[in-house]
Amino acid sequence: MSNLIKGETGEWEVVIGLEIHAQVVSNAKLFSGAATAFGAEPNTQVSFVDAGFPGMLPVINRFCVEQAIKTGLGIEGKVNETSVFDRKNYFYADLPQGYQISQYQQPIVSGGTVQLDMKDGSTRKIGVTRLHLEQDAGKSLHDQHPSQSYIDLNRSGVALMEIVSEPEMRSAEEAGAYIKKLRSILRYLGTCDGNMEEGSLRCDCNVSVRKPGAAFGTRTETKNVNSVRYVMQAIEYEARRQIEVIEGGGEIKQETRLFDPNKGTTRPMRSKEHAHDYRYFPDPDLLPLELDPKWIADLKNGLPELPDARKARYVADYKLTPYDAGVLVAEQETAQFYETVAKGRDPKLAANWVTTELFGALNRTGKAIQDSPVTARALGGLIDLISDGTISGRIAKEVFEAMVETGKEAAAIVEEKGLRQVSDTGAIEKAIDEVMAKNQDKVAEYRAGKDKLLGFFVGQTMKATGGKANPAMLNDLLKKKLAG
């Protein structure tokens, strides 16, 4: 599949690097004991440290460091035993200290890999440059007063992991797959809830275009895009915009841009000339972060099975297609649901039911798999009824719908509605005889060589049995009878 974009002067390649800001799952902030819950009343989760009061000092939260180490290990990065916190200096009303504590030259994690699962089942590895810890700023509210801005410092000091990819993605689709996989890893690890709507995961998109094989073009950075779809839109738009500018004889300016989700476009925020000089320097209030290698090793041993490993296991053990396996492992809850369904059953049949009927039902009802109206055990019960011949696959779909609606067990619905499959030769033969008697002209035509009419007879007989006839038996018996 070609990722190239066709322009007036030929084909262009898009070069994408992503910077993800992932809010660390932690009850307390990175350098203060204040709480971090989302949606609290403004300025109720603020310590004097977070508000930048005189004489207040930051103290690193060990748990946030642990979360960053786990994430680093989860993306196969190198956890650095020594890292340094720096101050990134700039003035803004929601940045109380006048600087953000971040990591600049010595991040806690160097390198890493995220494996993309593409729609066609192929995979592609994208390099991660680094992961570092930093504190979030507060929030400016400009719509609360006609002439003044309000500041909410609840978010000030909340721990973020900035995860920077190599510029190795070549399409919006790959960028989307990257975020999805990274989010999946973070959720598996429990280090970030990945909730983009609440801003727990935000993405800055670095995009440039070039003719295939040429040197990198000038990039732009589109800031704070907050959904996978928007990221893909922003990249598509930005790539086409850049191609148009270049093909129109213009030049790309290195600048920071904003994404407009209503229009699906990007617009300039500030150019390089107006870029801040952040005057980074090591924060003298904090000693270098020294990590005990044994701690790192212990955390490594305690890591859960991550999506890539789980996917490989599904392909190897359950013989699933890489695509289905990828879909099933993306969310831990889905994978757990699936494994419960598949246990002791045909894993492929289980996969089909989960990815088609169950996902369809969840989509329709707008529910998450954790709140699925059909539990994993109940779905397993339905599959058991198919496997032991109690019902046919076709009837099973009807039963499943009833399960979604009523929450009842499959067996109960089958009994209630009398949907048990008819596997009794005599009963089926009786139905066939009746159908043939009613349609003697068609019988004659069939016998004269019009084989296609078999479908008609199958349909009629099935209808006569209320759809309950065992399809294989019905087929066999019908062929014999029609043959005369």
Place this chain on the structure above:
Amino acid sequence: MAALTHMTIAEARAALKAKKISSAELTSAHLKAMEETRGLNAFVTETPERAKADAARADAVLAKGEGGSLEGIPLGIKDLFCTEGILTTAGSHILDGFKPPYESTVSAKLWQAGAVMLGKLNMDEFAMGSSNITSHHGPVKNPWRKKGGNAELVPGGSSGGSAAAVAARAVMGATATDTGGSIRQPAAFTGTVGIKPTYGRCSRWGIVAFASSLDQAGPIARTVLDSAIMLQAMSGYDPKDSTSANLPVPNFEAAVERGVKGLKIGIPKEYRLDGAPKEIIDLWEKGIAWLKDAGATTVEISLPHTKYALPVYYVIAPAEASSNLARYDGVRFGLRVPGKTLDEMYENTRAAGFGAEVKRRVLIGTYVLSAGYYDAYYLRAQRVRSLILRDFTEAYRQVDAILTPATPSAAFAIGEKSDDPVAMYLNDVFTVTANLAGLPGISVPGGLNADGLPLGLQVIGRAFDEETVFAVGRALEKAANFTAMPEGLR
């Protein structure tokens, strides 16, 4: 018994314990002295009501035969320490009206030890200065005058209010802070004792930051023993300060009378500055002789990177300050001067709120951290700083402590040197190395110069070896037998 305000902390403590005096008496004598010496402008805020309440509480404790190491002792607090509910300005207009909702760790420890709070002491704005003339609250005057002269002299800085109040017997002791010499230089200028402990010995939590990697709290008092008693109470690990040292605090008081017999004292040849006044060199020689008489041996040592210390300091300290002072933006506390935009409000507030010296250092600091200059200034300064530390580490292989003059001159007149910032910066030439290397240093009065003004000697010790610093300081104190007092107090 000496007049209450002329007692040392050690004497007063014994008298309180023996119930010969009450804290109420001691405190009211000091409140009176505070009023009588208002002309010095040593206090930004007087807290007489609080003082009386503290004294009453201390007397009740003492009556039960209990009490901490400073029970009932009236002290002053440098205005850089946040004191809960009490105006804390750091000598700056920009902190107008700021009453912290918290108490600094160091001052809290003093209250825990039973001390009585007399008020908040004047200082150079944000501790930036060597003469106390940069304070928004006006200059502090040194209680000392030149023999036969009438010119008002500076008390040194930045802890000028602390030093002046201690010298004027308005407080028994005071907290101070030292980033480049701000405890030791004013102590030397006022005939008092000031110790800057090892970086990390006292918590910086709740102290308005100037230059975080250099700032360290310490006491100014009238004797070495008193300074040891105070430092004892101020020291200790604080989990709220990541740079605070998690080490036990030795018994400083017990170390004071340890003696110097067998100690090797280093005399750094690089401190013999060209053009140093003879009186400074003479006092230094005297100090060497005193320590030898007391049983120490002296060794000439070399601290080859000394000459870079001041330039390094005036890169690193402003760099950190430029960032530490960014929070004074008018948004959340202190002064706000409105503007049409956010940037304009910042500009108006900071233009009005900061004095000239603070602005100068913020500008220097911003410059040396800027893209394209960081490597040439900040990074290079940090490298030289580690060489300065290495000089000391090498020296301490062969010596136990180092003796130097505390300042290159005695106190000078208010207004002198104030048009030449670089001349002013030279005040710190002997003290700044201890900050860069994080080492403990004490200034002890060594005598008077020909003008009748006090001069100080400095002892610099190994990291976390304040005990030896106190012992050597005490030996100098004994030999110098400094009993002189400012004229008005005699």
